[in-house]
Amino acid sequence: MSKKGIVYLIGAGPGDPKLITVKGLECMQNSDTIVYDRLAGDRLLTFARPGTELIYVGKSPDRHTLKQDEINKLLVEKASQGRTVARLKGGDPFVFGRGGEEAEALSEAGIIFEIVPGVTSAIAAPAYAGIPVTHRDFTSTMAIITGNEDPLKEDSSIQWDKLATGVGTLVFLMGMSNLPSITRRLIENGRPPQTPAALVRWGTRPEQQTLTGTLGDISEKAAWAGFSNPAVIIVGEVVSLREKLSWYEQKPLFGKRVLVTRSREQASALSEAIEDLGGEPLEFPTIGVAEPLDYKPLDQAIDELAAFKWVIFTSVNGVACFFNRLRRRNKDIRELAGARICAIGPKTREALERYGLLVAYVPGEYRAEEIVAGLQGKVNAGDRVLLPRADIARKVLAEALTGMGALVTDVAAYRTVMGGGDSAEIKKKLLNGEIHAVTFTSSSTVLNFAKMLDYPDLENLLKRVIVACIGPVTADTARELGLKVDVTAEEYTIEGLVKAMLEYFKQARRHHTAG
Numbered sequence: 001m002s003k004k005g006i007v008y009l010i011g012a013g014p015g016d017p018k019l020i021t022v023k024g025l026e027c028m029q030n031s032d033t034i035v036y037d038r039l040a041g042d043r044l045l046t047f048a049r050p051g052t053e054l055i056y057v058g059k060s061p062d063r064h065t066l067k068q069d070e071i072n073k074l075l076v077e078k079a080s081q082g083r084t085v086a087r088l089k090g091g092d093p094f095v096f097g098r099g100g101e102e103a104e105a106l107s108e109a110g111i112i113f114e115i116v117p118g119v120t121s122a123i124a125a126p127a128y129a130g131i132p133v134t135h136r137d138f139t140s141t142m143a144i145i146t147g148n149e150d151p152l153k154e155d156s157s158i159q160w161d162k163l164a165t166g167v168g169t170l171v172f173l174m175g176m177s178n179l180p181s182i183t184r185r186l187i188e189n190g191r192p193p194q195t196p197a198a199l200v201r202w203g204t205r206p207e208q209q210t211l212t213g214t215l216g217d218i219s220e221k222a223a224w225a226g227f228s229n230p231a232v233i234i235v236g237e238v239v240s241l242r243e244k245l246s247w248y249e250q251k252p253l254f255g256k257r258v259l260v261t262r263s264r265e266q267a268s269a270l271s272e273a274i275e276d277l278g279g280e281p282l283e284f285p286t287i288g289v290a291e292p293l294d295y296k297p298l299d300q301a302i303d304e305l306a307a308f309k310w311v312i313f314t315s316v317n318g319v320a321c322f323f324n325r326l327r328r329r330n331k332d333i334r335e336l337a338g339a340r341i342c343a344i345g346p347k348t349r350e351a352l353e354r355y356g357l358l359v360a361y362v363p364g365e366y367r368a369e370e371i372v373a374g375l376q377g378k379v380n381a382g383d384r385v386l387l388p389r390a391d392i393a394r395k396v397l398a399e400a401l402t403g404m405g406a407l408v409t410d411v412a413a414y415r416t417v418m419g420g421g422d423s424a425e426i427k428k429k430l431l432n433g434e435i436h437a438v439t440f441t442s443s444s445t446v447l448n449f450a451k452m453l454d455y456p457d458l459e460n461l462l463k464r465v466i467v468a469c470i471g472p473v474t475a476d477t478a479r480e481l482g483l484k485v486d487v488t489a490e491e492y493t494i495e496g497l498v499k500a501m502l503e504y505f506k507q508a509r510r511h512h513t514a515g
């Protein structure tokens with residue numbers, strides 16, 4: 001029997017990709033086709049399974065918007081072909097999302113469907129601005145209202161007289177162009193003009209902007225600020241709580257989009273740290289990991305493992321690739337019984353400990369020069385030392401160890417290749433000022449970044465972007481390419497890099513507020 005199609009109408013949440021529900025994400029990742037629009041958010045799509053068919057049905061400047069019945073038809077058609085379809089809609093699918101109409105169309109066509117509710121912007125955008133939509137001291141009622149309808153229309157379907165004084169918190173969606181008449185109608189119908197009001201634009205996203213005022217003046221303020229959609233309008237006493245409860249906009253990296261240039265496999269720790277601090281990580285892998293062109297040197301070293309006194313790992317990739325190969329040669333960690341193990345830093349140590357190994361030495365500073373200093377007296381003349389590393393690793397370490405009288409075997413455990421990031425997209429974002437900081441975690445990330453971007457005037461392109469480097473060697477490489485370096489970590493780890501960036505932005509903020 002052929003596979004039966006199904007459509008999941010999924011609330012994608014208000015913009016922060018992590019505000020999709022666990023069920024929504026699961027359905028999305030099990031789908032063959034994803035049908036989405038503007039508010040569902042591009043970042044969420046990076047969590048889709050590779051190879052998933054992505055269909056954009058939102059507005060775009062170069063194409064006319066797909067009409068609702070065309071979207072309905074598309075969903076029916078895809079599901080009829082036996083596909084599992086995720087229909088991603090901003091916020092909640094049934095809150096002004098026309099999800100009801102899509103479900104009706106599916107029902108009429110006999111297509112199986114499920115609704116996965118989502119976090120609506122009507123509640124989440126105020127929440128991210130520090131405004132609880134209900135509060136025991138202020139109100140126990142709220143209404144979500146469309147602002148789409150011209151309130152001055154004679155046969156308005158909204159009972160303004162009841163709404164104006166009958167409900168505590170009023171949240172309008174799609175109301176920016178009607179804001180002057182919405183506020184006017186509410187005041188005419190008895191809501192005091194001094195009632196607190198707020199606008200939250202692009203809520204839960206780095207672009208979030210909040211404007212506060214009163215029912216009487218918010219519309220004029222919005223006009224001055226050039227405030228536009230997508231925004232929610234909040235009217236009610238609860239708005240006053242923002243002064244105490246604003247939290248998202250206070251985060252140190254709030255509003256900053258930070259480029260992460262590490263390999264896809266390694267990016268997550270940095271991305272998560274950026275997110276925790278309120279920033280938006282944008283991953284652009286400049287490095288990929290591939291098998292070495294020739295396994296012979298590594299294989300030979302693996303066959304002679306018993307002879308080594310030390311094995312020094314200088315990256316997490318090195319650890320993973322070494323042990324993969326060991327396994328492929330039908331061997332395991334017992335081969336290392338006679339060797340002591342050194343890791344260049346805490347992450348590499350963690351990776352080794354996951355294999356059940358005890359690490360004998362981690363230098364205080366995570367550089368080749370520091371390892372050598374620390375191994376003085378631990379490595380004796382004539383000791384065999386193995387360095388399973390990247391094909392392009394710096395030679396300093398091997399040379400210094402040889403200088404100490406060690407017999408060094410320096411082999412490639414993996415090869416670094418150019419990453420698969422979308423450079424056209426990144427160039428566009430840089431030109432538009434949509435990227436605020438770029439992080440480099442090794443010299444190769446800098447060099448590959450420059451190669452991949454292949455832009456005639458990189459220096460200028462990055463002039464207003466904060467360049468943050470994990471250490472002095474990386475920073476030097478960046479400077480050699482003509483870049484100005486704003487942040488160099490004092491501790492050459494991801495934590496160190498994040499800390500240094502944090503300090504930088506704190507200073508910048510202080511400066512900003514002071515002057």
Ligand code: SAH
Binds near residue numbers: 203205230231232
């Ligand atoms: N189903 C959606 C609403 C769709 S109507 C939901 O539940 O959120 C589109 C309107 O939603 C926009 O005009 C705007 O008023 C609001 N909206 C959606 N995302 C928003 C966001 N991140 N910040 C502020 N308003 C948003």
